Amino acid sequence: MRLTSVDELFETDASREDKQREKVLDIPLSEISDFPNHPFKVKADEAMLEMAESVKQYGILVPALVRSKADGGYEMVAGHRRKKASELAGNETMPCIVRELSDDEAIVAMVDSNLQRESILPSEKALAYKMKLDAMKRQAGRPSKENSTQVGQDLKGKYSVEILGEQVGESRNQIQRYIRLTELIPPILEMVDEKQIAFNPAVEISYLTEKEQTELLETMKQEENTPSLSQAQRLKKLSQEGRLSADVIYTILTEEKPNQKEKFNIQKERIDRFFPKNFSDKQKEDLIIQLLESWYKKRQREQER
Structure with missing residues (x-):
């Protein structure tokens, strides 16, 4: 049985809340490892170089989210691009929020934070949807079956894939179609x-x-x-x-x-003046074919003389 210490007896509610409140810490980049099987690509492209330049001038404005690792150090949950930009900017540390998360909670947080990006590749969506859906099924206390939707109901009777669809603004069918891409x-x-x-x-x-x-x-x-x-x-x-x-x-x-199949196109402006204004495109096409047939037959007759 654990006895309450003297410090704890005289501790105020405010100080207890302060201990529980998440704090932003400057953590060395060398102590932060990437999230396992992270589905979102981090490229040193033009956008990344612009982000690195911004970090040089203003620093990291939004702290990353990490969780502690059992063997020491931290695992990145949300902020892989900010970490890369910090490295390119020559920084040795970055501000992070340390949060205690289970594996499945970390997966959900990682996917949700990255799905807010404007540009997401089909492969990123496919892998992210699959990872989050499997995590949601495990959180619902049901086994995760490959490409199965008949698992992971919540108290309202909805399946995990339906809940995920509502969260990301995709239909149940579209979620399943994206996940199919992981089989490529x-x-x-x-x-x-x-x-x-x-x-x-x-x-x-x-x-x-x-x-x-x-x-x-x-x-x-x-x-x-x-x-x-x-x-x-x-x-x-x-x-x-x-x-x-x-x-x-x-x-x-x-x-x-x-x-x-090869197509032969003529600009409408070049031929419209030859037709009545009420002629449809189909009528124009038919008339052109008739005239060409007439011209072709005339040429044949001339060649036979």
């Missing part, structure tokens, strides 16, 4: 980030096996081509039926897409 092999996921593959085809591709995705990646590189949504859906269906091979991938990927 890293090179294809990077192509999604770089907008070389659209989001919807990428979701369909995520259902392919790792071997099939690798074969698809090789074909995309060789042909300098990526699948459309309909092609990706066919790849997924054939994969699920066990009929997808490297040859089939090549055949589908090298098909001519409707939007790849």
Whole structure:
């Protein structure tokens, strides 16, 4: 049994509250490690260099959030970009709030703080949504199952994925589609980030096996081509039926897409003066074709003489 000390007996309510209140501490950068599997990329790009310049002039205006590590030092929860900017600015310390958080509380805080950013890559959203959803399911006291939504109900009967959707302003279905991207092999996921593959085809591709995705990646590189949504859906269906091979991938990927067919465009301003004002674009097109057919037949007759 622990006895109350003399200092504690005469301690005021104000001093007790002051002890419990979180304080901002200047912590050496060398003592702060990154969050494990941090899904948000910290790049030394132009925005980061501008941030570093701001840190040089004004310092860190908003303290980072860290938690203590069992083996000493601290783990960054929110503030990875501020830490990088501090390093580039030549600082040795940065202001931090130290908060005691469980693993799942730390995951939720880390994801929530980063989702406030203006620009977030699809891969960052995908990994962050998955990490937070798994943490929410564990906090709800239910087992976390891969891509399952039938776990983690709260007292109101809502599933974790529905609560997450409400928090981030996404539908339940869209949350699940983002999480599907975590099934992509890293090179294809990077192509999604770089907008070389659209989001919807990428979701369909995520259902392919790792071997099939690798074969698809090789074909995309060789042909300098990526699948459309309909092609990706066919790849997924054939994969699920066990009929997808490297040859089939090549055949589908090298098909001519409707939007790849050559088009001949004429500026409307050049031809509008030849048509009545009430003519629709379809009527103009039909008349042009008729005139071209008439001209073509006339030329044929002249050549036959």
